[in-house]
Amino acid sequence: MLKLLKRLWVIMKSPSTASFGFILVIGFLGGIIFWGGFNTGMEATNTEAFCSGCHAPIVKEIRETIHYSNRSGVRAICSDCHVPHNWTDKIVRKVQASKELVAFAMGTIDTDEKFKARRAHLANREWQRMKENNSQECRNCHQFEYMDFSEQGKRSVSQHSTALASGDKTCVDCHKGIAHQLPDMKDIEGW
Amino acid sequence: MKKFITAIFTVSVIALSAPSAYSADDVVMSNSGGVPSLRGLVEISDVNQSEALKKVPREQHLMDRNYVQQPPLIPHSIRGYQVNLNANKCLSCHSFKNAGAMGATKVSVTHFITREGTTLSDVSPRRYFCLQCHVTQADAKPLVDNTFTPVDSLR
Numbered sequence: 001m002l003k004l005l006k007r008l009w010v011i012m013k014s015p016s017t018a019s020f021g022f023i024l025v026i027g028f029l030g031g032i033i034f035w036g037g038f039n040t041g042m043e044a045t046n047t048e049a050f051c052s053g054c055h056a057p058i059v060k061e062i063r064e065t066i067h068y069s070n071r072s073g074v075r076a077i078c079s080d081c082h083v084p085h086n087w088t089d090k091i092v093r094k095v096q097a098s099k100e101l102v103a104f105a106m107g108t109i110d111t112d113e114k115f116k117a118r119r120a121h122l123a124n125r126e127w128q129r130m131k132e133n134n135s136q137e138c139r140n141c142h143q144f145e146y147m148d149f150s151e152q153g154k155r156s157v158s159q160h161s162t163a164l165a166s167g168d169k170t171c172v173d174c175h176k177g178i179a180h181q182l183p184d185m186k187d188i189e190g191w
Numbered sequence: 192m193k194k195f196i197t198a199i200f201t202v203s204v205i206a207l208s209a210p211s212a213y214s215a216d217d218v219v220m221s222n223s224g225g226v227p228s229l230r231g232l233v234e235i236s237d238v239n240q241s242e243a244l245k246k247v248p249r250e251q252h253l254m255d256r257n258y259v260q261q262p263p264l265i266p267h268s269i270r271g272y273q274v275n276l277n278a279n280k281c282l283s284c285h286s287f288k289n290a291g292a293m294g295a296t297k298v299s300v301t302h303f304i305t306r307e308g309t310t311l312s313d314v315s316p317r318r319y320f321c322l323q324c325h326v327t328q329a330d331a332k333p334l335v336d337n338t339f340t341p342v343d344s345l346r
Contacts, residue, residue: 065271153250155267158294178271182278191283 042094046079054104057112062179081137081179082126089133120183127172135171142171229334245329254328257341262324263296269327274320281321282314 044050052059059078062068067076084090109115109122130137144164149157163169174190176182185191222235233239247268254264272280284295302318303311340346 153267155250177273177278181275182273184276185278190289191278 042090045094045097046077046083048077051078057115058180061181065179067179076141076179080140084133084136085140086136089136123176123180123183127176130172131170138171138175245331247327247329251328256345257339259342259345265325265327267327269322274322279314279319279321281325285321286314 048059055078062076067081069075084093103109107114109118144160147160149161152160159169159174163173164171176185176188223232225232230239247270249268251266253266256263269280274281282298283289284293285298287297289295290297298314300310302314304318305311305315306317
């Protein structure tokens with residue numbers, strides 16, 4: 001074993017017939033192809049079309065909401081809220097999503113009835129995730145620092161200037177079902 | 192003989208086809224019967240200009256009732272509020288449980304009464320769908336004159 005390692009080391013440190021520049025160019029191009037390909041693949045799994053592949057009826061629910069159709073024409077897609085934007089968190093979430101592939105293969109929610117039965121569980125998991133990261137995906141667009149209370153409704157101000165400002169509550173504590181139909185809200189705080 | 196039959200046939204064909212030679216305009220002079228509707232004197236077959244959609248203000252002052260049994264009007268926007276089997280967004284502020292903390296008007300106890308007259312501990316199913324009676328208001332001018340005046344106690 002040690003012998004083998006020694007031989008490898010000799011090969012590695014002995015001058016190669018390939019030029020230094022050539023190796024550099026190969027490495028550089030390889031890096032671009034690998035990293036670019038990885039990112040492209042990652043982006044492809046972040047599109048609405050990709051999500052709709054399995055979650056079509058759920059994706060459709062957003063159409064009635066302000067995150068799909070509104071006065072200024074800015075809209076959110078699935079990944080804006082359900083996939084963290086920060087690179088490391090995104091990778092973690094993407095790896096977790098491999099479990100969802102198993103669920104897909106087993107057909108855990110492949111009928112309307114199965115999905116309805118599981119909806120509360122799925123929604124609670126997502127609310128919990130957002131509670132833990134202080135509604136990071138909301139805050140990627142809606143930043144508290146730049147909220148103008150004079151432009152908000154009275155009801156909004158009374159919540160945002162108190163519970164949200166003090167950090168007592170986070171966005172998702174109140175803003176549930178803003179892009180989807182709600183599950184059974186019995187025993188959910190505030191309902 | 193053959194010529195005679197041909198002549199009769201030709202005459203009868205002309206005679207029979209003549210009445211159907213009137214133009215479509217003569218009959219469909221007016222399909223509204225000349226009666227103006229609330230959308231104006233527009234033929235049913237015409238596409239008329241629709242009114243611009245009324246905008247519900249995000250927030251407005253509390254609106255007075257016009258008659259004593261009138262369900263109070265909703266003075267705020269309710270876009271995206273879900274009221275269904277799973278959730279009732281209205282009650283997340285107006286229920287007895289939440290009204291205090293949210294500074295909202297409590298739903299009246301009359302909403303707890305079933306149609307048999309039993310008072311439940313929470314909103315009765317027949318009164319669950321708030322928007323059946325309570326509605327938002329937009330600045331819409333009356334389409335026809337109205338001489339209704341509220342009773343003295345509401346004036």
